[in-house]
Amino acid sequence: MTARKAVSENDKPRFAPHVRFTFDRRRERWVVLAPERMLIPDEISVEILQRCTGEASLAGIIDALSGEFDASRDEIAGDVLALVQDMTDKGVLAS
Amino acid sequence: MSVDPPLALLAEVTHRCPMRCLYCSNPLALEPASNELDTETWCRVLDQAADLGMLQVHFSGGEPTVRKDLETLIDHASKQGLYGNLITSGVLLDRDRLLRFADVGLEHVQLSFQDTDEGCGDLVGGFKGAHAKKLAVARWIKEAGLALTLNGVIHRHNASRTRDIIELAVDLGAGRLEVASVQYYGWGLKNRAYLMPTIQQLEEVTAVVEDARQRLVGVLAIDYVVPDYYARLPKACMGGWGQRFLNVDPAGRALPCHAAPTIPGMSFDTIFERSLEDIWLRSDAFNRFRGTAWMPEPCASCDHREIDWGGCRCQALALTGDAANVDPVCQRSPYHEDVRSMAESEASAATESFVYRGDPGRTKAQREQKTAGAMGYVQGSDR
Numbered sequence: 001m002t003a004r005k006a007v008s009e010n011d012k013p014r015f016a017p018h019v020r021f022t023f024d025r026r027r028e029r030w031v032v033l034a035p036e037r038m039l040i041p042d043e044i045s046v047e048i049l050q051r052c053t054g055e056a057s058l059a060g061i062i063d064a065l066s067g068e069f070d071a072s073r074d075e076i077a078g079d080v081l082a083l084v085q086d087m088t089d090k091g092v093l094a095s
Numbered sequence: 096m097s098v099d100p101p102l103a104l105l106a107e108v109t110h111r112c113p114m115r116c117l118y119c120s121n122p123l124a125l126e127p128a129s130n131e132l133d134t135e136t137w138c139r140v141l142d143q144a145a146d147l148g149m150l151q152v153h154f155s156g157g158e159p160t161v162r163k164d165l166e167t168l169i170d171h172a173s174k175q176g177l178y179g180n181l182i183t184s185g186v187l188l189d190r191d192r193l194l195r196f197a198d199v200g201l202e203h204v205q206l207s208f209q210d211t212d213e214g215c216g217d218l219v220g221g222f223k224g225a226h227a228k229k230l231a232v233a234r235w236i237k238e239a240g241l242a243l244t245l246n247g248v249i250h251r252h253n254a255s256r257t258r259d260i261i262e263l264a265v266d267l268g269a270g271r272l273e274v275a276s277v278q279y280y281g282w283g284l285k286n287r288a289y290l291m292p293t294i295q296q297l298e299e300v301t302a303v304v305e306d307a308r309q310r311l312v313g314v315l316a317i318d319y320v321v322p323d324y325y326a327r328l329p330k331a332c333m334g335g336w337g338q339r340f341l342n343v344d345p346a347g348r349a350l351p352c353h354a355a356p357t358i359p360g361m362s363f364d365t366i367f368e369r370s371l372e373d374i375w376l377r378s379d380a381f382n383r384f385r386g387t388a389w390m391p392e393p394c395a396s397c398d399h400r401e402i403d404w405g406g407c408r409c410q411a412l413a414l415t416g417d418a419a420n421v422d423p424v425c426q427r428s429p430y431h432e433d434v435r436s437m438a439e440s441e442a443s444a445a446t447e448s449f450v451y452r453g454d455p456g457r458t459k460a461q462r463e464q465k466t467a468g469a470m471g472y473v474q475g476s477d478r
């Protein structure tokens with residue numbers, strides 16, 4: 001049996017197979033489509049999710065976001081890790 | 096009132112199904128194969144669904160895989176950008192067909208299981224050999240690289256095996272499990288007394304699910320549907336009438352929900368007469384119970400009115416005789432106590448008789464006597 005994955009800054013998350021992160025033109029917003037599930041990420045989450053390509057590490061993503069946004073690295077790291085852990089638990093992201 | 100576009104299309108491509116689940120929510124009178132929409136018309140429906148802003152399509156039925164053109168429809172939906180789900184009993188599937196579905200862009204399969212006990216599962220599904228077949232199908236789904244949800248339907252005769260059903264889902268590599276208490280529509284309503292769990296069973300199932308949810312975070316997501324009749328608040332049926340889903344039935348009628356045609360005095364437009372968009376925005380049927388304007392008291396002044404939208408219209412009809420009443424599952428309905436005590440007394444009467452589709456009702460004793468050795472039902476026959 002597989003176990004829960006604990007997310008760390010070394011991980012390089014990407015969308016799990018069968019999860020689509022797309023722009024919904026009709027409603028003009030980003031949407032995550034997954035089995036029997038549809039998530040509408042807020043603006044910050046969209047910024048994070050767009051960087052989850054499987055190539056960037058979370059450490060790199062956090063650095064990049066700290067450069068762009070007016071918040072401390074710690075604060076951003078907290079938000080990013082919490083979101084990615086939650087999305088990993090939900091099977092939306094995989095590392 | 097401005098109306099948002101629907102999110103998902105329920106494409107009920109057929110009513111045909113080789114199984115005869117005692118809880119099936121299909122109408123008592125099924126649409127024959129000769130009335131089913133052809134491939135081209137379904138493709139037109141899928142085009143209109145995507146244009147209207149729908150994001151997902153659920154291929155369901157009946158058993159959608161009885162249609163030989165299902166791969167064509169999946170392919171078409173996927174090219175239109177619709178996220179494809181297949182809701183199936185699995186009994187007609189083989190490995191090659193699942194690989195083809197994956198090839199043409201299907202994303203996810205929801206496979207139903209009646210039980211972990213083969214005998215009881217095959218009895219409730221009305222199809223001998225179903226359970227063994229489903230186990231094989233689950234493995235092929237994973238092999239084809241598709242996402243898998245197990246749908247475990249819970250009632251009085253299998254509630255004690257909820258834990259086993261959860262373990263089965265983990266063993267088969269499902270990402271999601273629905274622990275779905277039977278809902279009483281169609282055949283399920285006819286067989287309610289046979290299926291209704293007791294309150295004690297409900298409490299045990301809830302405890303098992305809560306424990307498993309915590310234990311299996313990040314491994315298996317569990318959605319839990321409690322038996323309506325024991326709830327205090329109704330479900331937001333279909334996420335609200337005419338708010339999220341549009342159901343097209345096998346003959347092309349556009350419905351706010353699968354059971355809506357049971358409501359007397361309502362008529363439903365077909366996709367031959369009007370576009371999906373026109374039906375969604377302007378038809379009488381979709382506007383009849385949309386939003387809150389139609390609501391009687393106690394809903395009209397209740398804080399929950401935009402959470403559960405007054406519950407289920409078809410349930411209000413089935414249990415109070417009027418679809419425009421508050422759903423009697425709600426503790427504020429004057430019928431609430433009656434519904435709950437009916438459920439309790441049906442569960443404790445512990446009847447052993449039920450009816451299959453296409454079969455006169457028999458008691459367990461009669462079945463055993465009549466079939467002496469053979470099973471009391473015929474494989475693959477639903478007529």
Ligand code: SF4
Nearest residue numbers: 112114116119157184
């Ligand atoms: S509930 Fe059972 S009988 Fe009804 S359509 Fe589904 S598999 Fe067939």
Ligand code: SF4
Nearest residue numbers: 394397399400405425
């Ligand atoms: S009174 Fe109506 S709106 Fe309020 S909880 Fe009951 S069903 Fe829902």
